[in-house]
Amino acid sequence: MRLALDQWTREIPVVAERGLITARDGEVLVENDTAYTVFARSNAVKDVKATSETLSTILQIDAEILENKINGRKASEITLAKKVGKESVEKLSLESLDGIYYSRDNLRRYPNADVLCQVLGFTSYDGAGTTGIEKYYDDYLAGKNGEVLYETDLVGKELNGAVATYVPATDGYNVRLTIDYGIQTVVEAALKRVAQEYSPSSAECIVLDPSTFEILAMANYPSYDLNEIPRDDLDTLNALSRNKTVSDIYEPGSTFKIVTAAANLEEWNRGNKSAYSPSRIFSSSRTRSVDGTTVKCWNNHANGRHSNQTLAEALNNSCNPCFTDMALALGTETFYDYLSAFGFGRRTGIDFSGEAYGLLLPETAVRNCDLARIGFGQTVAVTALQLACATAAAVNGGYYYAPRLVKEIYAKDGYVAYTGGANLKKQAD
Numbered sequence: 001m002r003l004a005l006d007q008w009t010r011e012i013p014v015v016a017e018r019g020l021i022t023a024r025d026g027e028v029l030v031e032n033d034t035a036y037t038v039f040a041r042s043n044a045v046k047d048v049k050a051t052s053e054t055l056s057t058i059l060q061i062d063a064e065i066l067e068n069k070i071n072g073r074k075a076s077e078i079t080l081a082k083k084v085g086k087e088s089v090e091k092l093s094l095e096s097l098d099g100i101y102y103s104r105d106n107l108r109r110y111p112n113a114d115v116l117c118q119v120l121g122f123t124s125y126d127g128a129g130t131t132g133i134e135k136y137y138d139d140y141l142a143g144k145n146g147e148v149l150y151e152t153d154l155v156g157k158e159l160n161g162a163v164a165t166y167v168p169a170t171d172g173y174n175v176r177l178t179i180d181y182g183i184q185t186v187v188e189a190a191l192k193r194v195a196q197e198y199s200p201s202s203a204e205c206i207v208l209d210p211s212t213f214e215i216l217a218m219a220n221y222p223s224y225d226l227n228e229i230p231r232d233d234l235d236t237l238n239a240l241s242r243n244k245t246v247s248d249i250y251e252p253g254s255t256f257k258i259v260t261a262a263a264n265l266e267e268w269n270r271g272n273k274s275a276y277s278p279s280r281i282f283s284s285s286r287t288r289s290v291d292g293t294t295v296k297c298w299n300n301h302a303n304g305r306h307s308n309q310t311l312a313e314a315l316n317n318s319c320n321p322c323f324t325d326m327a328l329a330l331g332t333e334t335f336y337d338y339l340s341a342f343g344f345g346r347r348t349g350i351d352f353s354g355e356a357y358g359l360l361l362p363e364t365a366v367r368n369c370d371l372a373r374i375g376f377g378q379t380v381a382v383t384a385l386q387l388a389c390a391t392a393a394a395v396n397g398g399y400y401y402a403p404r405l406v407k408e409i410y411a412k413d414g415y416v417a418y419t420g421g422a423n424l425k426k427q428a429d
């Protein structure tokens with residue numbers, strides 16, 4: 001017992017171990033490196049020369065350098081070596097050198113290098129969550145440092161033969177994500193292939209379970225190796241570490257037609273006579289004139305001639321004029337009710353910092369020519385996450401949940417501190 005206490009008290013400060021981050025299947029995405037920093041309290045070192053020589057053998061540092069460091073400043077903690085391996089620290093503890101202590105460093109290690117890098121985020125040099133999941137769930141991951149209390153004299157000098165009291169650290173909770181590691185790696189590989197073929201400046205992808213809004217994959221290209229964070233180049237770091245699927249907005253274009261079609265069908269189901277039934281035929285013209293502006297279809301479609309279409313055919317052809325017709329038939333007030341129900345123009349509430357709101361024209365400012373374009377995804381800006389959630393709600397019966405990245409937060413002993421269930425925000429009524 002006496003020996004055990006001696007060893008514990010040599011570890012200062014008593015650093016809490018940060019929690020792990022894993023995928024839903026347990027694949028470890030973020031873990032800790034067991035490295036230590038070795039300190040000296042020069043006042044408490046009895047024989048500086050002998051101590052320096054012992055340390056020199058174990059740490060492979062020149063004895064004279066160590067001696068100078070210990071003699072250099074008095075009555076404070078002097079860092080002698082950083083990133084010292086566990087083996088060396090064990091040897092050190094056997095020597096029981098007076099005035100020599102060590103602390104565990106909070107160094108993060110990423111076994112899968114760049115996988116999920118923008119979502120995981122990273123910590124600062126002193127181990128605090130700075131971005132991503134590391135930031136959002138920092139309170140859980142960090143844990144609480146313990147303390148070693150020494151008896152000191154009035155000027156803070158440690159007393160000879162002082163008794164130390166050890167307050168143990170509480171380690172951080174582990175965080176289990178909703179991410180499916182297999183799907184994530186497939187998605188990232190697909191983005192890399194897309195980038196090779198089309199050379200875009202960036203590419204993003206989200207895979208989301210429409211029945212729970214759990215995020216199964218969330219990927220941004222280009223990525224970077226979290227083990228080599230470019231901390232000295234802030235522009236590069238900001239560009240590479242940004243989770244654009246949540247933080248950036250863009251004009252969705254044709255992908256938005258799902259929303260227009262869903263709003264139209266729901267209104268038709270409710271007996272709105274202006275809405276288009278599945279069998280009603282859209283005008284065969286390739287253009288529409290709205291407020292003196294012209295909406296033109298991108299194409300003559302497969303048969304080489306712009307012809308009559310049903311709603312299903314309009315979707316299949318991605319025919320802009322048909323979606324203009326639907327938006328205008330619903331009118332601004334009704335269409336905006338649906339845009340709001342589908343979550344556009346506000347945050348989804350995902351458990352991630354820095355979410356963008358998207359951009360909707362104020363309802364009172366919408367002219368018919370604007371409404372016509374919103375129908376096929378122009379004059380509106382969304383995040384990729386908003387669009388993924390809206391699409392999921394369009395096909396799951398109208399349920400809109402808060403999307404989640406974390407499935408469970410638990411302690412090392414198995415105690416579960418948090419379970420992320422589906423959180424219903426809105427159902428089509």
Ligand SMILES: [Zn+2]
Pocket residue numbers: 286297298299300301306317318319320321
């Ligand atoms: Zn068309």
